[in-house]
Amino acid sequence: MGIFESLVLGLSVACTPSNLMLCFAGCLLGTAIGVLPGIGPLATMAMLLPVTFHLSPAGALIMLAGVYYGAQYGGSTTAILLKLPGEASSVVTCLDGHEMALQGNAGVALAVAALSSLIAGCLTTVLIALAAPSLAEVALAFQSADYVAVLxxxxxxxxxxxxxxxxxxxxxxxxxxxxxxxGTDVSTGEHRLTFGLAPLVDGVGFVPVAMGLFGVAEIVSNLASTAGHGTQPVAVKRLWPSRAELKALLFPSLRGTVVGAAFGLLPGGGPTIGAFSAYSLEKKLSATPARFGRGALEGVAAPEAANNAAAQASFIPMLSLGIPPSALMALMIGAMMIHGIAPGPNFIVKQPALFWGLIASMLIGNLMLVLLNLPLIRIWVLLLRVPYRYLYPSILVLCCIGTYSISNSAADVLIMAVFGFVGWFMKKIEIEPAPVLMGLVLGPMLEENFRRALAVSGGDPIIFLQRPISAGLLAVSAALLVAAALPWIRRKRETVFTDPL
Amino acid sequence: MTNSKERQRRLHDAYTVPGVRPQSTQRGERAKALEGEQGATAAAVRVPEFAIRAKATRSSNTDTVAGLALCALALLVLYNTRSLERTALMGIGPGTFPSLVAGLLAAIGVVLFVKGVIRPAAAMAFAEGLRPALLVTAGVALFALLLPGLGLVPAVFALVLVATRSSSGISLRLACVIAAILAVATALVFVAGLALPFRLLPLWI
Incomplete structure (x- = not known):
């Protein structure tokens, strides 16, 4: 089946009236919650996950993808209007976006963010359609030892x-x-690290930990930094960019897309480092670098395109290998598992309608987001005018109800509370919380494959070096780790995040 | 290394007013803050939270505290998994992986601690934001504890009431009003609207 027929198949799935409605509802709800200060895409998705339980698998995935784009756009909106990024990847958007807003161009900044995300979204969707099936074919040959190396x-x-x-x-x-x-060890049935607590026997869920570390902890630090007053959003006047501005945003968006997509394929802080790098690149290429940080249009377009491209490119390893490259994709996998879909090399072959439907819905979702948000921006601004001290109690209630509803478990809410405090403490000792989620998701996969590989080899660890795929990937990992520790690269690595600031 | 120093300097600059002798003011405010915490009439002295910013010391900075916390966690894990088999006939036992990870974690903890003692990282501002952190998480925990027994409405009420104690802008009476509104609103949206399986009120009502 060629790409073209596949896309037609996907569009036929995504364009049924009910799926279009779900995509629309997802975008709308995602933006409405994502625009709340301190709520990033991860918390938004976790909160809205229970809403999708009763839908068909295709409908649920399409709606979640919509929620995701909406939440991401909502994060950019707060970044531009309030200088409050919902997550690390929209920190860069604050720099020039908020500056543009202060100069009276808030509407244009929002439109530029939406349009450059649209460009990035459409191009990256094509990349997914091309790359994911071929990667899945390669992955079919993978054995446990190779999976260990990939992880x-x-x-x-x-x-x-x-x-x-x-x-x-x-x-x-x-x-x-x-x-x-x-929780319970899969191969021996022994309880590990449960401390005799019954709710821990089934393990710690991904959502309560994510909601605690990102939802609750974020609310706490917002409260500490603004004392509950919040900041007032800037007024929005002119919305549609002029022809000259449209021209100016095209190339930065394209470059941002390339940079973002490249980083998005790698696991870890894809969108964040993509956005930071795209910003630095634009600043280096610009004839007038002094404008950056003072409301440069490219300074909004490039990082917005990059974080959208990176976020979407991370669907490629998720769909073809079944390995989530980011915390968000881990949540997406969780959602798929609930519907009995196991992403991995077989997913694309066995369920082409679902896979291509999801791809097609990405195109539709990105387009819908622009159509939806340009008229609704004024409503989001109204929502942002509510002082934070009246807003955060409702956000907390939403977090609690969302976490509880995933498996009707009060213990999950308790776990969320604990990780809310842990997240706050981690900020204090300057440890980033995002890698914790990566470890939580990839750890069990790693252990399982590790033990399976050793069972195959009869306990001999040499198996990891005998298979060419795993040996090669392990060599790459070792090289990466050594390189990152080298002094001059380490300095460079640190300046990526501090340079623009 | 220069980077962390640079960051420290920037952090320091951000919280000190130019023209004022930074060191002495900081110390003065810190002393005041300590008084406020320890004094019997704690309510009388209100120090703005940003003023409680301790100077980085060898014994207490983000690296040493992080190192100690990680070591403590690693020891807890090692102690808790001590009875699990570390080796098995075929491959590895259930205890191998946890002890491997905990061992690595302890090693990193020690390195961080030593690094923090030799070259103190940024200051540990523990008191800053502690109040909202405690109250908000306590509110969420209360929600979890009350929900199974008492139902959604009292749980939401308690959550909002406790969590709003963390911001000074909301009086107790206003907090009650917000809590009541949210309790009714969630009942309407999630139970009446979305038909989620919540019990609204305690059984005895």
Whole structure:
């Protein structure tokens, strides 16, 4: 089946009236919640996940994809209007976006963000359609030992691409792996690290931990930094960019897309480092670098395109290998599992309608987002005018109800509370929380494949070096880790995140 | 290394007013803050939270505290998994992986601690934001504890009431009003609207 017929098949799935409605509802709800200060895409998706339980698998995935784009756009909106990024990847958008808003161009900044995300979204969708099926074919030959190597490469890349200290990033991953160990051991049935608590026997869920670390902890730090007053959003006047501005945003968006998509394929902080790098690149290429940080249009277009491209490119390893390269994709896998779909090399072959439907819905979702948000921007601004101290109680209630509804478990809400505090403490000791989630998701996969590989070889670890795929990937991981520790590369790695600021 | 120093300097600059002798003011405010925490009439002295910013010391900075916390976690894991088999006939036992990970974590903890002692990283501002952190998480925990027994409405009410104690802008009476509104609104949206399986009120009502 060629790409063209496949896309037609996908469009026929995505364009049924009910799926179009779901995509629309997802975008709308995602933006409405994502625009709340301090709620990033991850928390938004976790909150809305229960809503999709009763839908068909295709409908649920399409709606979640819509929620995701909406939430991401909502994050950019708060970044531009309030200088409050919902997640790390929209930090760069704040720099020039908020500056544009202060100069009276808030509407244009929002439109530029939407349009450059649209460009990036459409191009990356094509990339997914081309790359994912061929990667899946390669992955069909993978054995446990190779999966171990892929997972180790993923963890190493997540460490190398994370912000701040290398040691602390490794520590965060290991903490996540330990969290993944909690519960009943799959092969022996023994309880591990459960501390005799009944709810821990089934393990710690991904959503309560994510909601605690990103939802609750984020609310706490917003409260601490603004004392509950919040900041007032800037007024929005002119919305549609002029012809000259449209021209100016095209090439930065294209370059941002390329940079973002390249980073998005790698596990770890894809969207974040993509956005930061795209910004630096634009600043280097620009004839007038002094304008950056003072409301440069390219400074909004490039990072917005990059974080959207990266976020979407991370669907490729997720769909073809079944390995989530980011915390968000881990949530997506969780959602698919609930519907009995196991992403991996067989997914694309066995369920082409679902796979191509999802791809087609990405195109539709990106387009719908622009059509939906340009008229609704004024409503989001109204929502942002509500002082934060009146807003955060409702956000907390939403977090609690969302987490509870996933498996009707009060213990999950308790776990969320604990990780809310842990997340706050981790901020204090300057450990990034995102790698914890990577460890939590990849850890159990790693252990399972590790043990399976050793069972095949009769306990001989040489198997990891005998198979060419795993040996090659392990060599790449080792090289990456060594390179990241080299002084001059380490300095460069640190400046990627501090340069623009 | 220069980077962390640079960051520290920038952090320091951000919180000190130019023209004022930075070191002395910081110390003065810190002393005041400590007084406020320890004094018997704690309510009388209100120090703005950003003023409680301790100077980085060898014994307490983000690296040493992180190192200690990681070591403590690693020891807890090692102790808890001590009875699990570390080796098995075919491959590895259930205890191998946890002890491997915990061992690595302990090693990183030690390195971080030593690094922090030799070259203190950024200051540990533990008191900053502690109040919202405790109250918000306590509210969420209360929700979890009350929900199974008492139902959704009392749980939401309690959550909002406790969590709003963390911001000074909301009086107790206003908090009650917000809590009541949210409790009714969630009942309407999630139970009446989305038909989620929640019990609204305690059985005895």
């Amino acid at each position: 180790i490469l993923g963890l190493v890349a997540a460490i190398v691409l994370s912000q701040g200290s290398l040691l602390k990033a490794i520590a965060a991953i290991l903490v996540g792996v330990l969290l993944g160990i909690i």
